[in-house]
Structure formats: C-alpha cells, structure tokens
Amino acid sequence: MFSSLITSRIVATLSALLVILVGCGAGIWQLNRADQKIRLGQSLAAKLQMPILNANTDSLSLEQATERRILARGRFMPDEAIWLDNRPKPIPEGATGGSGQSGFYVMMPMKLDGQEAVLWVNRGWAPRNGENRVELPSVKTVGNEVAIEGVAFPHPGRVYELGKKDATQSSPRIEQNFDLGLEAQTHQWQQLPFIVRESGSSKEDGLLRNWPSPTNGVDRHYAYAFQWFALAFTGFLFWLINGLMKYRRELAANGDKG
Known part of the structure; x- marks a missing residue:
C-alpha cells in the first residue's frame, strides 16, 4: 500500500x-491576524478608559500618547493639508453598506495654542471624485482657534505604494502614505511625535469620523x-x-x- x-x-x-x-x-x-486584531482592540479599549491627555500642556512622547485620548487646542493650517488617497470609507462595527467606497483621509497640521509645536490631525474621511482625481471634496475649516478631541496613533495607517515617494510636492498634495518624520524635515518646524485621529461625527465640516473598532473584520x-x-x-x-x-x-x- x-x-x-x-x-x-x-x-x-x-x-x-x-x-x-x-x-x-x-x-x-x-x-x-484575527488574534492580533483582538489584542489591538483590547489594548485600545483599556487605554481609552484612562484619563484624557492635553497636547497643549503635557509633554508627551509617542509611547505615552499612543492609543490615548488627546485634547488639543489651536488653529488648523489648511494650506498644508495632505490628502491620503485610496482609503476606504470608515464603517463602524455592526453597520453595513458603503464599505467598498474609496476616498481620502484629510491630514491637516494644527498650530497648538501657547507653544511653537505643530500637531498633525487626521480630521476624517472624504469621498473621492471618481471622474477627476484632483477635484477634492469640499471640507470646511474654521479659521479661528478650535478645540478637538481624538486618539493618538503613530501614523494614520499605511497602504501599499509602488516605488519611492517623489521629493517634489504638488498642489493639492495627494499622497498614498504619510511620513511624520519627513514632514518635520520638509517644513523645518517642531511637531509632536504622533498624529491624532479626530473623534466626533457631529461637526458639519463634510468629513466622516465613524471610526471602526480594530476588531472589525475578525x-x-x-x-x-x-x-x-x-x-x-x-x-x-x-x-x-x-x-x-x-x-x-x-x-x-x-x-x-x-
């Protein structure tokens, strides 16, 4: 046999x-992958229960701030915005529909009140024009000082990118990925070592912030x-x-x- x-x-x-x-x-x-998402969800849930941090008054490292709630006050700098392409529409856990729609994450620096530092904020998701890639959706940005709350992360998430990033900067800046260190070198400014993903979906600025849980898709x-x-x-x-x-x-x- x-x-x-x-x-x-x-x-x-x-x-x-x-x-x-x-x-x-x-x-x-x-x-x-499922186990990794579950552990990420548990870690995020535990840190969200911790006291909120203040980006204007606390001296925060990346390790201290990651996955913690952050409060920040300052003025947005819309002329320096970066539009991260090929980002799926955020669908919260339990919701259905629209998961295949592609759009942008709007990354915008905020000049913090009372200090020289800049904080990069993922303000939310906006839909992409399927016929004209460079025609950006309308996003309302308040010109005066605003207060935001969100969650700190090392980066806004990465997608696959062919080749190396071109050093030249077009306008508007439509990118595949966001490099916090590269932005500090490019602008020669002081910035916090993390980004903040803004929370709250009640603002009428044309952006979606229905961020899904890390366990979504398990x-x-x-x-x-x-x-x-x-x-x-x-x-x-x-x-x-x-x-x-x-x-x-x-x-x-x-x-x-x-």
Missing part, C-alpha cells in the same frame, strides 16, 4: 503536500481561515481517495479481490 500511495505517485504526493502546506499556512496566518479572518483549512483537507482527501482507488485496481489486476 505504501508503494501504491506514495512511491509510485511522487508527483501527486508532492502536489498534495504543497496544497496542504499552503492551505494550512494561510489558515494559520488568518488566525494570527469574523472575516475566521471565515478565510476555514476556507484555507478546508482547501488543505480537500487536497489530502483527493490524494488519499485516488491513491486507494489505484491500490484496489492493482489488487484486482493481480487477481486479489480482497
């Missing part, structure tokens, strides 16, 4: 082994994992059944009906 299943079916065995390894590997990766990872494991199991069954059928044919050809 060993010879019939394996030795005489080297190509089939190697092919089945490849399918099993790929399926199991991808399934484990999906489970790890069920999808579990579903993908099941599919990959099912593929691996199907590959094994296909190899085993065909091998057993070959073995029975060999027995029949040798006159052994057993």
Whole structure:
C-alpha cells in the first residue's frame, strides 16, 4: 500500500503536500491576524478608559500618547493639508453598506495654542471624485482657534505604494502614505511625535469620523481561515481517495479481490 500511495505517485504526493502546506499556512496566518486584531482592540479599549491627555500642556512622547485620548487646542493650517488617497470609507462595527467606497483621509497640521509645536490631525474621511482625481471634496475649516478631541496613533495607517515617494510636492498634495518624520524635515518646524485621529461625527465640516473598532473584520479572518483549512483537507482527501482507488485496481489486476 505504501508503494501504491506514495512511491509510485511522487508527483501527486508532492502536489498534495504543497496544497496542504499552503492551505494550512494561510489558515494559520488568518488566525494570527484575527488574534492580533483582538489584542489591538483590547489594548485600545483599556487605554481609552484612562484619563484624557492635553497636547497643549503635557509633554508627551509617542509611547505615552499612543492609543490615548488627546485634547488639543489651536488653529488648523489648511494650506498644508495632505490628502491620503485610496482609503476606504470608515464603517463602524455592526453597520453595513458603503464599505467598498474609496476616498481620502484629510491630514491637516494644527498650530497648538501657547507653544511653537505643530500637531498633525487626521480630521476624517472624504469621498473621492471618481471622474477627476484632483477635484477634492469640499471640507470646511474654521479659521479661528478650535478645540478637538481624538486618539493618538503613530501614523494614520499605511497602504501599499509602488516605488519611492517623489521629493517634489504638488498642489493639492495627494499622497498614498504619510511620513511624520519627513514632514518635520520638509517644513523645518517642531511637531509632536504622533498624529491624532479626530473623534466626533457631529461637526458639519463634510468629513466622516465613524471610526471602526480594530476588531472589525475578525469574523472575516475566521471565515478565510476555514476556507484555507478546508482547501488543505480537500487536497489530502483527493490524494488519499485516488491513491486507494489505484491500490484496489492493482489488487484486482493481480487477481486479489480482497
């Protein structure tokens, strides 16, 4: 039986082994992604219960501020805004519809009141014009001093980007990703070592801030994992059944009906 299943079916065995390894590997990766999202959600939920920090009065490092609620007061600098392209519409947990719509994250620096530092703020999401990429949606920016509240992160999230970023800056600045260190070098100004994702969806500024939980999509990872494991199991069954059928044919050809 060993010879019939394996030795005489080297190509089939190697092919089945490849399918099993790929399926199991991808399934484990999906489970790890789900676990990572759950741990991120737990960490964020715990830090959101901590006292709110003040960007104007507290001297905050990236480690101190990450995933903490931040209060900031200052004036936005709309002329320095960066529009991060290819960002999906934020859909809160439990909501449906519009998840495939693409748009921009509006990154805008805020000159903090009472100090020289600048704070970069992810003000929210705006839809993209499908026919004219450089025609930006209308976003209202108050010219006087404003107070915002949000959550601090190291960056606004990254998407895949082909090639290196061009050093030249067009207007408007439509980018794929945001580099906090590069912006400090470009502008030669002092800035806080984190960005703040603004909270609150009641402002009438044309932006959406229905930020989803980090655990959003965990069920999808579990579903993908099941599919990959099912593929691996199907590959094994296909190899085993065909091998057993070959073995029975060999027995029949040798006159052994057993």
